[in-house]
Amino acid sequence: xPYMLASDKxxxxxxxxxxxxxxxxxxFYFASLLFPPAKRRxxxxxxxxxxxxxxLVDDLSSTADLxxxxxxxxxxxxxxxxxxxxxxxxxxxxxxxxxxxxIEPFLDMVEGMRMDVRQDxxxxxEELHLYCYxxxxxxxxxxxxxxxxxxxSPEARxxxxxxxxxxxxxxxxxxVGEDARRGRIYLPLEDLRRFxxxxxxLFAYVVDERWANLMEFQIARAESFYRxxxxxxxxxxxxxxxxxxxxxxLYRRILAKxxxxxxxxxxxxxxxxxxxxxxxxxxxxAKAAQP
Numbered sequence: 551x552p553y554m555l556a557s558d559k560x561x562x563x564x565x566x567x568x569x570x571x572x573x574x575x576x577x578f579y580f581a582s583l584l585f586p587p588a589k590r591r592x593x594x595x596x597x598x599x600x601x602x603x604x605x606l607v608d609d610l611s612s613t614a615d616l617x618x619x620x621x622x623x624x625x626x627x628x629x630x631x632x633x634x635x636x637x638x639x640x641x642x643x644x645x646x647x648x649x650x651x652x653i654e655p656f657l658d659m660v661e662g663m664r665m666d667v668r669q670d671x672x673x674x675x676e677e678l679h680l681y682c683y684x685x686x687x688x689x690x691x692x693x694x695x696x697x698x699x700x701x702x703s704p705e706a707r708x709x710x711x712x713x714x715x716x717x718x719x720x721x722x723x724x725x726v727g728e729d730a731r732r733g734r735i736y737l738p739l740e741d742l743r744r745f746x747x748x749x750x751x752l753f754a755y756v757v758d759e760r761w762a763n764l765m766e767f768q769i770a771r772a773e774s775f776y777r778x779x780x781x782x783x784x785x786x787x788x789x790x791x792x793x794x795x796x797x798x799x800l801y802r803r804i805l806a807k808x809x810x811x812x813x814x815x816x817x818x819x820x821x822x823x824x825x826x827x828x829x830x831x832x833x834x835x836a837k838a839a840q841p
Contacts, residue, residue: 563640564591567598570638574601577800580827584793585697592649592696595641599626600659600689602638607663616667623660626653651695655688662688670734675771678738679715686718687711697790709782713794716775717801723768724804727755727816741767755816765813769805776802783838791838799834800827 571594572579582593606618625635630653634640645651662684672678690710699706722729722736729736730753742748745764747756776798783794800822807820822830 560640560644563637563644564594566637567591567594567641570594570601571597576824577804577822577827578797580824581793581797581800584796584831586789588648589696589790591641592645593693595638595645596689596692596696598638599629599642599656600692603659603663604685607666616664619660619663619667623657626656626660630656645696649696651692655691658684659688671739672736673739675738675740678736681736682715682718683711686714686721688714690714694786697794698787699785700787701785703785706782706785709779709785712775712782713779713798716772716779716798719768719772719775720801720804723765723772723808724815724820726752727818730755730816737764737768757813757816762813765808765815769808772805773802788838792835795837796831796834799830799837803830 568591571582575597578597582590582597585593603622606622625639628635629639629642630646630651632643632647634643662681665681665684672681688711690713691707694707694710726737735742735749735752737752739749741764742752745760745767747760747764751761779798783791783798786794803822803826804820807822808815811818811820
C-alpha cells in the first residue's frame with residue numbers, strides 16, 4: 551500500500567525538519583527533493599534526529615557528560631512508543647507510524663556519539679569503521695525503511711550501510727582541518743604512520759607528498775565503499791533510485807574537488823557548486839533508469 555502524506559497537524563513539525571536539513575546538509579537536502587513528498591518528509595525527520603544527536607556531543611568534554619546521551623536514548627525509545635517532546639519528535643513519531651523503521655539503528659547511532667565523547671583518535675581502520683557504521687551506516691538502514699526495498703535481504707542492507715560509510719569517510723576527508731582545530735583526528739593513526747606523516751604535521755597543516763599519498767589512500771578506501779553501494783541501489787524500489795544515485799554521485803564528487811584543491815583540506819573546504827549539482831542530475835537519472 552502506498553504511504554500517504556502526513557496529516558495537516560504534522561505539517562509544521564515536518565517543516566522545521568526541512569529547514570534544519572536545508573541549513574546543515576545542502577547536498578543531502580538537494581537529493582532529498584527528488585523523493586516523492588511522503589518519503590521526502592520522512593527523510594527530513596530522520597535527518598533532523600540524526601543532526602540533533604550529533605549536536606548533543608559538540609559541547610561534551612568528558613565521559614561524565616554521557617548522561618545526556620542516556621537521556622537521549624530514553625527519548626528515542628519514547629518516540630518509538632508514540633510520545634513526542636517537541637516538533638522534531640512529532641515528525642519522527644509520524645514517520646515511525648507510517649514506515650517500518652526499526653529502533654536498533656537509532657540506538658547504534660547513540661553509541662557512535664558515545665565513541666565521539668570518549669575518544670579523539672582512532673588507532674586502526676577497524677576502529678574507525680565501527681565508528682563510521684554507528685554514525686553514518688545506520689542512516690542507510692534508517693533510510694531503507696522509508697525508501698522501500700524491492701528485495702529485502704542482508705545484501706541490500708549491507709550495501710545501504712556501505713553508502714553511509716562512504717559518505718562519512720568523505721566528510722572526514724573534507725573536514726580534516728576543522729576537526730584538527732578541535733583537537734580531533736579521525737584518520738587512522740596506523741595510516742599516518744604508513745605514510746610517515748605524524749600528528750605534529752597534521753596540526754601544522756603540512757601538505758606535501760606524504761599528505762597527498764595519504765589522501766589518495768583514503769580516497770581509494772572511500773571509493774571502494776561507493777562502488778559497493780552502487781551495486782545496492784537496484785534493491786530499492788524505483789522511485790527511490792534517482793535520489794539515491796544523485797546523493798551518491800554528488801557526495802562522491804567532493805572527493806574529486808579535494809583532488810582539484812591539491813589536497814588542501816586544512817583551510818579549504820571541498821564542495822560541489824549548486825550549478826554543478828544540477829548538471830549531475832541527468833547523470834543520476836540515467837543511472838537510475840538502467841535495468
